[in-house]
Amino acid sequence: MASSVAANVPLAWRRPVKQRSRLLRRTGPPHSRVPFAHPSEQEFARFLDYYRIRWVYEPTSFPIAWDAERVSEMFTPDFYLPETDLYIELTTMRQALVTPKNRKLRLLRELYPDVNVKLLYQKDYQQLLAQAGYGTLDSVHHLRKQDIREILISPTELETRVRALGRKISRDYRGQAVVLVGMLKGVTFFIADLARQISIPIAIDYLALARYGPAQPGARVKVVRDIDIDIAGRNVILVEDIVNTGLTLDYVVNLLRERGPASLEVATLLDRPNRRLAEVPLKYVGFQIPNDYVVGYGLDYRELYRNLPFICVLKPDVYRGLEPPRLGLVEDPAG
Numbered sequence: 001m002a003s004s005v006a007a008n009v010p011l012a013w014r015r016p017v018k019q020r021s022r023l024l025r026r027t028g029p030p031h032s033r034v035p036f037a038h039p040s041e042q043e044f045a046r047f048l049d050y051y052r053i054r055w056v057y058e059p060t061s062f063p064i065a066w067d068a069e070r071v072s073e074m075f076t077p078d079f080y081l082p083e084t085d086l087y088i089e090l091t092t093m094r095q096a097l098v099t100p101k102n103r104k105l106r107l108l109r110e111l112y113p114d115v116n117v118k119l120l121y122q123k124d125y126q127q128l129l130a131q132a133g134y135g136t137l138d139s140v141h142h143l144r145k146q147d148i149r150e151i152l153i154s155p156t157e158l159e160t161r162v163r164a165l166g167r168k169i170s171r172d173y174r175g176q177a178v179v180l181v182g183m184l185k186g187v188t189f190f191i192a193d194l195a196r197q198i199s200i201p202i203a204i205d206y207l208a209l210a211r212y213g214p215a216q217p218g219a220r221v222k223v224v225r226d227i228d229i230d231i232a233g234r235n236v237i238l239v240e241d242i243v244n245t246g247l248t249l250d251y252v253v254n255l256l257r258e259r260g261p262a263s264l265e266v267a268t269l270l271d272r273p274n275r276r277l278a279e280v281p282l283k284y285v286g287f288q289i290p291n292d293y294v295v296g297y298g299l300d301y302r303e304l305y306r307n308l309p310f311i312c313v314l315k316p317d318v319y320r321g322l323e324p325p326r327l328g329l330v331e332d333p334a335g
């Protein structure tokens with residue numbers, strides 16, 4: 001084994017070998033499409049799917065020992081996570097199995113110092129989640145895992161999409177300036193992230209509405225916080241977290257149009273077209289989503305869950321009031 005010490009191995013020999021795709025079928029959740037060698041691998045894949053972290057099963061083999069010039073041993077980490085450029089080798093808890101893996105891992109790191117690889121114990125799952133942008137879920141103690149039906153949009157997916165929207169806006173308004181008008185309060189996280197991805201000059205302002213009844217055309221809606229900026233003759237983008245019926249937007253678009261902006265467009269993170277009652281042109285849309293109750297990344301249920309770094313679907317029991325609200329908040333009659 002002495003010959004495999006990194007310094008003695010010519011660089012030309014250290015060629016990772018791409019493996020053929022292990023895809024068994026093309027439909028169903030990703031963790032059901034691959035023939036895993038071990039049940040713990042499938043469990044881990046299911047875990048990654050749940051959190052919407054992308055993965056590839058055993059995509060690359062790394063030669064780690066040679067007999068003269070011929071490769072005599074290869075190491076194939078179980079998973080590759082492209083979003084964090086990380087290879088993962090799972091381990092059972094039995095020390096007898098961990099020791100040889102540690103040896104392989106040590107060689108891989110010596111021979112391929114640019115490759116990120118991690119031996120993963122059960123307890124490391126949490127750390128992986130933190131790297132994928134979830135933070136420490138333990139600290140979000142008011143959200144019980146059993147309240148979530150599914151994670152719809154992961155932190156990485158949010159980041160990627162918001163970056164793309166920011167770039168598009170910067171391209172569309174090149175050489176000009178824009179006023180972003182955010183509709184409080186759900187928009188706070190989205191507008192903060194979007195604004196940082198826009199490279200042209202922008203001003204930011206906010207508008208808050210109060211609703212006094214079920215939304216209908218001509219419903220009792222009033223502005224409780226108006227914008228400070230005079231938008232006459234300026235390019236305005238109205239920024240929303242979600243468009244459902246479109247009635248809120250319809251009201252606000254008409255309101256702002258009367259003030260004579262040079263242009264007025266709408267950017268929304270989420271679009272739920274199934275609920276639409278009023279037709280509103282949406283220029284920039286993050287994600288179209290189905291008709292479920294979603295929270296997180298600014299969106300709330302009775303003011304809760306806005307601080308989740310992902311967007312998830314609550315189980316109907318939670319919002320039908322079968323579960324007690326958790327911060328002891330008084331129910332908002334405006335709902």
Ligand code: PRP
Nearest residue numbers: 184185186241242243244245246247248
């Ligand atoms: C949400 C969202 C939009 C509106 C969209 O506000 O921010 O303003 O609903 O619904 P519509 O298309 O059916 O009109 P919400 O009342 O939840 O207030 P919040 O942003 O303060 O949470």
